Amino acid sequence: MKPGEARRFADATAVGPEAVRALAEEFVTLHHHENPGAGSPDRRLAEISAEISRTGTYTHTPQELDFGAKVAWRNSIRCIGRLYWQSLIVRDRRHVEGADRIAQEAVRHLQQATNGGRIRPYLTVFAPDRPRRPAPRIWNDQLIRYAGYTRPDGSVLGDPVSAELTAAARNLGWPGGPGTPFDILPLIVHGHDDKPQWFELPESAVLQVPIEHPEHGWFARLGVRWYAVPAVSNMRLDIGGVRYPLAPFNGWYMGTEIGARNLADTDRYNLLPGIARRLGLDTSRDRSLWKDRALVELNIAVLHSFEQAGVTISDHHTESRHFLAHLAREERAGRAVGADWSWIVPPMSGATTPVFHRYYDTEQRHPAFVYQPEALGEGTGACPQEARQNLPDAAGDPARTCPYDTADSHGGATPHDGQP
Ligand code: ARG
Numbered sequence: 385m386k387p388g389e390a391r392r393f394a395d396a397t398a399v400g401p402e403a404v405r406a407l408a409e410e411f412v413t414l415h416h417h418e419n420p421g422a423g424s425p426d427r428r429l430a431e432i433s434a435e436i437s438r439t440g441t442y443t444h445t446p447q448e449l450d451f452g453a454k455v456a457w458r459n460s461i462r463c464i465g466r467l468y469w470q471s472l473i474v475r476d477r478r479h480v481e482g483a484d485r486i487a488q489e490a491v492r493h494l495q496q497a498t499n500g501g502r503i504r505p506y507l508t509v510f511a512p513d514r515p516r517r518p519a520p521r522i523w524n525d526q527l528i529r530y531a532g533y534t535r536p537d538g539s540v541l542g543d544p545v546s547a548e549l550t551a552a553a554r555n556l557g558w559p560g561g562p563g564t565p566f567d568i569l570p571l572i573v574h575g576h577d578d579k580p581q582w583f584e585l586p587e588s589a590v591l592q593v594p595i596e597h598p599e600h601g602w603f604a605r606l607g608v609r610w611y612a613v614p615a616v617s618n619m620r621l622d623i624g625g626v627r628y629p630l631a632p633f634n635g636w637y638m639g640t641e642i643g644a645r646n647l648a649d650t651d652r653y654n655l656l657p658g659i660a661r662r663l664g665l666d667t668s669r670d671r672s673l674w675k676d677r678a679l680v681e682l683n684i685a686v687l688h689s690f691e692q693a694g695v696t697i698s699d700h701h702t703e704s705r706h707f708l709a710h711l712a713r714e715e716r717a718g719r720a721v722g723a724d725w726s727w728i729v730p731p732m733s734g735a736t737t738p739v740f741h742r743y744y745d746t747e748q749r750h751p752a753f754v755y756q757p758e759a760l761g762e763g764t765g766a767c768p769q770e771a772r773q774n775l776p777d778a779a780g781d782p783a784r785t786c787p788y789d790t791a792d793s794h795g796g797a798t799p800h801d802g803q804p
Contacts, residue, residue: 411624
């Protein structure tokens with residue numbers, strides 16, 4: 385297969401018909417159990433079984449898709465924001481084909497989710513993997529990301545988390561942005577029968593908040609900003625044996641994601657040393673706790689700025705309480721809730737929040753959002769298609785992993801990697 389040639393024959397059937405049948409049965413049973421109005425599951429299961437025999441897979445009804453997506457959120461063991469799982473708005477776009485139309489739908493997703501600052505949780509589902517017909521993908525790990533330009537000396541202008549994606553965009557012909565630390569990356573969409581293409585996001589789809597501090601005037605002059613809507617676009621939605629590799633979803637931010645990770649991590653924007661110096665702190669000794677003090681001020685600035693701008697954001701104390709309310713509510717409904725302590729506990733002031741002081745059931749239930757092999761590089765010839773065919777994959781994933789990739793480009797994830 386030559387560079388740029390369309391992807392056509394990869395067998396995307398991840399699981400055989402028997403496994404699909406078993407997963408479908410489990411899911412449909414759950415759907416009917418939680419929605420008594422849907423009647424007895426037997427008729428639906430017979431229908432599904434026949435479709436699987438014919439095609440190797442089956443098609444969810446809009447109701448099943450809606451329910452499955454909500455429950456996948458409810459089951460996300462790393463997410464602290466699950467109290468609102470029933471409010472997810474599911475956009476069924478399974479019929480949308482062509483990179484340009486997919487990009488257009490991603491833009492509409494952002495516009496609707498942004499809602500002028502009153503952010504609403506949305507999920508847009510595109511076509512699932514089918515036998516001999518892999519689903520479309522978006523290379524970006526979030527619909528909105530800041531570019532990270534690697535300089536000749538190896539340092540990065542912008543967000544280092546996106547250095548690889550930025551280079552990939554340039555390789556596809558993206559001319560680059562204005563060259564600030566906060567240039568918005570284009571979307572890179574790989575449709576069904578086409579090569580990957582990049583699309584600039586319109587301004588109307590990207591609400592951003594300039595970060596300022598309620599007391600320190602110099603803070604605004606740092607020129608720091610962040611985008612309003614975190615829309616994860618690289619996780620696969622698995623519902624009852626059907627896999628949706630492209631199903632971008634968003635909630636709203638919890639302040640610490642931005643203030644204690646994106647802007648603070650030493651391998652991200654690394655702002656703490658500069659902030660500490662401006663605060664006049666002694667940065668020569670760890671035990672002056674300059675990092676801790678700078679971290680608090682940065683997080684105050686993030687929460688304050690979003691609030692001033694009228695953009696939804698929550699703080700880690702409130703969100704922790706809400707999470708415990710969620711656990712209690714689910715328990716009353718007779719459902720077990722899985723949770724991963726290392727992700728649920730906020731990355732600052734952990735023990736001041738109630739979620740710190742307990743253990744959790746860690747089981748990952750289904751439907752679920754799962755990690756999947758990166759799409760980045762697919763369909764460009766950088767990873768020869770031939771080499772990807774029939775790859776044995778212990779996890780039973782579609783043979784999408786490029787064998788030439790280094791192990792850590794698939795993310796030897798550390799706790800809190802990209803949290804949450
Ligand atoms: N932690 C990621 C970020 O900082 C976003 C993950 C989703 N977060 C959310 N609040 N829904 O960009």
